[in-house]
Amino acid sequence: MSEFPVSEEDGVEEIETLTLPLDAWHRAKGGRMVEFAGYYMPVQYEGIMAEHLWTRESAGLFDVSHMGQVYISSEEGVTPALEAAVEAALPIDLATLKNGAPRYSLLLDENGGILDDLMVTRWATGFYLVVNGATKWDDIGTLRELLPDDVTLNHLDESALLALQGPKAFAALERHVEGEIPLSDLRFMKGAAYKLGGVDAWISRSGYTGEDGFEIAIPGESAAHVADLLCGEPEVKPIGLGARDSLRLEAGLPLYGHDLSPETSVIDADLKFAVNKRRRTEGGFPGADRVLNDFAEGTARRRIGLVLEGRMAAREGAKVLLGDQEVGVVTSGGFSPSLQNPIVMAYVDTALTAEGTALTIEMRGKKLDATVVPMPFVPHRYYR
Amino acid sequence: MTRYFSEDHEWIEVEGDLGTVGITDYAQGQLGDITFVDLPAEGSTVGKGDSVSVVDSVKAASDVYTPVSGTIAEVNAALADQPELVNTEAETGGWLFRVTLSDAAELGALMDETAYKAFVDSL
Numbered sequence: 001m002s003e004f005p006v007s008e009e010d011g012v013e014e015i016e017t018l019t020l021p022l023d024a025w026h027r028a029k030g031g032r033m034v035e036f037a038g039y040y041m042p043v044q045y046e047g048i049m050a051e052h053l054w055t056r057e058s059a060g061l062f063d064v065s066h067m068g069q070v071y072i073s074s075e076e077g078v079t080p081a082l083e084a085a086v087e088a089a090l091p092i093d094l095a096t097l098k099n100g101a102p103r104y105s106l107l108l109d110e111n112g113g114i115l116d117d118l119m120v121t122r123w124a125t126g127f128y129l130v131v132n133g134a135t136k137w138d139d140i141g142t143l144r145e146l147l148p149d150d151v152t153l154n155h156l157d158e159s160a161l162l163a164l165q166g167p168k169a170f171a172a173l174e175r176h177v178e179g180e181i182p183l184s185d186l187r188f189m190k191g192a193a194y195k196l197g198g199v200d201a202w203i204s205r206s207g208y209t210g211e212d213g214f215e216i217a218i219p220g221e222s223a224a225h226v227a228d229l230l231c232g233e234p235e236v237k238p239i240g241l242g243a244r245d246s247l248r249l250e251a252g253l254p255l256y257g258h259d260l261s262p263e264t265s266v267i268d269a270d271l272k273f274a275v276n277k278r279r280r281t282e283g284g285f286p287g288a289d290r291v292l293n294d295f296a297e298g299t300a301r302r303r304i305g306l307v308l309e310g311r312m313a314a315r316e317g318a319k320v321l322l323g324d325q326e327v328g329v330v331t332s333g334g335f336s337p338s339l340q341n342p343i344v345m346a347y348v349d350t351a352l353t354a355e356g357t358a359l360t361i362e363m364r365g366k367k368l369d370a371t372v373v374p375m376p377f378v379p380h381r382y383y384r
Numbered sequence: 385m386t387r388y389f390s391e392d393h394e395w396i397e398v399e400g401d402l403g404t405v406g407i408t409d410y411a412q413g414q415l416g417d418i419t420f421v422d423l424p425a426e427g428s429t430v431g432k433g434d435s436v437s438v439v440d441s442v443k444a445a446s447d448v449y450t451p452v453s454g455t456i457a458e459v460n461a462a463l464a465d466q467p468e469l470v471n472t473e474a475e476t477g478g479w480l481f482r483v484t485l486s487d488a489a490e491l492g493a494l495m496d497e498t499a500y501k502a503f504v505d506s507l
Contacts, residue, residue: 048442049417242416242443311420311467313440335419335442342420364422364438364445 020065021160021220025227029238036241037133039066044240051243052337055209056378059166060239061230068136069156069217072147073126082151086127089146090120091266091285093276097122100191102204106266106274107131107139112290113262114269115142117254121191121204128202130161130215132256146286160223165213165247167381168235173214176229177203188212188382197229205383209244210251210376212383249332249343252305252375258316259303259331259345267294268347270303301328301347305375306359308342308368311335314361320346321360321367327352330361338378344370388491389500390451395475396483398491403452406479407439407470410504415441418470423459424481430456432490437480439470450483452490458482 018039026033031042042063045051054060074082083094092105099122107115116139118131131139136155144153164173174183179194183203186192191204199222207213218226230236245255254260260269275291283292308314313335320328328348336343344361352359357372387397393411396403412418420440430436430450437448459481463469469478485491495503 044416047417052442246442311440312422313420313445315445335440337417337442366422 020063021223022063022065022227025224026063026238029231031238031240037066039133041066042238042240044242045238048240048242048246049337051237051239052246054237055166055211055239055243055247056338057167058237059164059169059172059213059233059235060209060243061227061236062163062165062239062241062244063160063223063227064133064163064215064244065160065220065223066133067161068129068131068133068139069159069161070129070131070136070140070143071126071154071156072129072143073152073154074150075152077125078122078127082126085147085151086120087279088284089143089286091275091279091288091291092120093278094122095278096276099124100204102130102189102191102206104271104274106271107142108266108285108287108291109262110286111262112265112287112294114256114260114264114266115139115262117256117260117271117274119206134257156217158220159217160220162216162218162223162227162230163207163209163213163244164216164230164236165207165209165211165239166235167212169211169213170383172230172233172235173203173216175233177201179203186214186383188384191215197226199226201226208251208253209247210253210378210380210382211247212381243337246334246337249334249345250336250338250376250378251380252345252377254303254345255332264303264347265294265299266291267299268301268303298350300350302350302353303331303345303347304353305373305377306344306346306361306370307339307373307377308344308361308370310368311342312363312366312368313342314344314363314368314370318344319362320348320370321362322352323360327359336377342368343377345375348372386491387497388451388494389497389503390449390494391503392449392451394448394451396451396491396494398485398488401485401488402457403454403483403485404479405448405450405481405483407448407474408500408504409474412471412474412478415439415444415446417442418467421460421463421467421470421480423463424456426456426459428456430454430483432487439480440467448480450481451494452483452485452487454483454486456481457484 333344422438435447
């Protein structure tokens, strides 16, 4: 699969829903499959609440193979020219990026709007990127335009990606890995190559749930073998994307297409850390003028977390009010299984972002009382 | 007592001119964990097909439509503390509201249990 298959009927582009390497595996395990980012993906198995809580107390295996894995390299390996090319495309400081350590970065448009968020890892031979599934085709196009012709961009579309997340992820995974670096030496945001059940795997201690855990890139044809191996451990159950979303919301992590978009700036989104210090002064990446100006001047609104009174959830698009005045909008919302009350991420006027600020959210004609709280809503438990 | 079903996956059990309404077991299974139920105001007048209640699950909110016109006679107060009753007892203790029918003839447009089962199997 190197091109996105499209059939045209009656002049309307119909995009075929694709299957990923674990499709049959999910169905056999009772996963409820839905269309997501152009693929059939499991939204849940036994139920979002149970899967969410299982991940928080044990370990959940998520299939995130819909995400885009991209490899940027040059014939000469990692040269200053290749680093310069990557730095011209992303606001990252590669001088501070150690081998094997993934780092969060952003793909920005020329106005500083966010096209995607992504992870960049320096490998000995090039740069490995993981981008969002729904945006990967656009991302690949954007990156190809930004990178010079002598830089190669490979879409690793034969590779599957699993995320094993939760406090018992380490115990379950350690039984099956062999590598030059003991798994216990992998701290949060560090990765290395391993044999996992005899399969070549790139494993990093990362994820998007707020829990300790690992992301595991493996050949697609070995995905079912690895998934069986991990789910054969008593700590591990397969978990659907529904719980992945509620976990990342509790962790205060923004989701592209909801909390991040081309209309969102780095400062709005509270993602200053994604623009490395040197780049904040030097610029030289897409949208740098806008981003540097925002760093100096601030912006009118900012992404915050709110906890709601009562049990009625507010959803994306709900208005945030101060009295009768509209002061913001909800970008992600739902019922928090860990906290047992509704939480939202919202963008509100910068003046109203202080912890404890009382606001109102309008949902289906009802006014819900809400209070600004620091994020994450549930403390991160990364292994640092 | 007779039980009817709508294509929107509500059930209504009618005794005299009083109907008890809930969502079907099939519907609760599709929605997943119910976390909140927004119930109509007692005494309010509703028209067949109106959205009168909302069930919130972890991920999404879904409208519940009244299968008949009438007046809301009672709501299930137990759901305030135990919205999960809609999951565990969808067609019994997890009922949502009672409505005093204004036009019993509307029941004729609904399905009986056999027809509803066939309808669900066709989805």
